[in-house]
Amino acid sequence: MPGHSPTLPRSAPHRQKLLDGFAVTASLLCLIHCLLLPTLLIALPVLATMLAVPESFHAAAFAIAVPTSILAMWSGVVRHGRRAPVLVAALGLTLLGIGAFAIDSELAERAVTSIGAVTLAIAHVANWRTRPRCSEVTR
Secondary structure, eight states, rough: TTTTOOOOHHHHHHHHHHHHHHHHHHHHHHHHHHHHHHHHHHHHHHHHSSOOTTHHHHHHOOOHHHHHHHHHHHHHHHHHOHHHHHHHHHHHHHHHHHHHHTTHHHHHHHHHHHHHHHHHHHHHHHHHHHHHHHHHHHO
């Protein structure tokens, strides 16, 4: 129809909210793991043997973060057309990947991974905050 703008199905805003919410939660859990768990393990040596996180945890977390972030960012771009959150998310994922796979120093790994987790969370929050403005346009 002339003058009719295509809109996404009604479930799209809800799905977008869920995807971004999950992604922000995952980023925050990653940050908590990177910052608080080592502190807790140093402060309480008894727990160090019981709560030791295997090195494969970082690869598994990265494997979850990549597709979740891609899906959430793609869905956001479809809704609002803004690519800035995608670029910030790409930077965050890159830093997470470097921290998980390319750094041997525990301190450097923790720093790079923490910065990556915060960067990725910022991207998802930006993607999420853009949602209300674009839903007014598509109605």
